[in-house]
Amino acid sequence: MKIRVPAHIGLLFPLFLFFTLPAAEAQPFAGGSVGVSYTLHPGAALMKDQGYVIEQNGTPFSAEAGWKFELSADPVTFALSAGIRAGSQHVETMTPDSADNSGTEFALTTIPVRAFARVGTGYFFLEACAGVHLSDITYKTDTGDFSGDRTDFSAGLSLGTEVIFLNRLAVRAGPQADYFYVGDTGAGKAVHMISVGGFAGVAILF
Structure with a gap:
């Protein structure tokens, strides 16, 4: 048996969702971290x-x-933030002994440009990001100089605590890990690099 729903009832469905889903508040933000x-x-x-x-x-x-979105579902409030982040990071510099003519010279300082999503509740948050990193890489071996500009994949993961002062100033800190992929530059293999550490950041909520 088929049940036919009148068209005007179907048009009311989005309105039903609007009033039954948890209330959400959105705020733009901008900030930085080191x-x-x-x-x-x-x-x-x-x-x-x-x-x-x-x-x-x-x-x-x-x-x-x-943008930061706050979803209220009593008794818990969730915060979801999404945006774009860009910066700079020295990943590694490797220099052989001056007497070693067969050694490999490598240097990577890069500019990660990534989209991120952060979810939090209370004072705790978890964040993941992914995008590209733009690097001017130095890569010299005994078979040639494979240095040059690169654009490759990069991703990161962090967690920690966030405290908001006066509903406008968000302060975050915690551990983080980053992954940098460097494709084959001509030396015959790709390079996978992982860095671990910590950060502190401040953002202004508008």
Whole structure:
């Protein structure tokens, strides 16, 4: 048996959703963050013993803008933020001993440009981001110089605490991890790099 729903009843369905879904409030925001990072490099200790100078520390910084939505479902309030973030990060610099003519010279400082989504409740949040990173990479081996400009995939994950002052100033801090993919530059293989660290950031809610 088929049940026919009058057309005017069907037109009321979006209105029904509007009044039954949790109330949402939206605010635009803009801010920035700074942190510390350490790039994981298996075998780095052995390479240092062979005379390599490897710098794995960085001080990433970024600026962001987006929208924050608050969903109220008593007794819990959820916050969902989405936007775009861009910044700069030193990932790694690797220099062989001056007497090693067969060593590999590598340097990567890049500009990540990524979309992010952040969900939180109370004072805690979880965030994921993905996009591209724009780099001027130095990559020299005994077979040639494969340096050049690159645009490759990048992603990140962070969590931590967020405190909002006067309904306008959001302060966040916590650990983070970032992934950087560098495609084959001509040396015959791609490079996968992961950095871990922490950050602190401030955003203004308008």
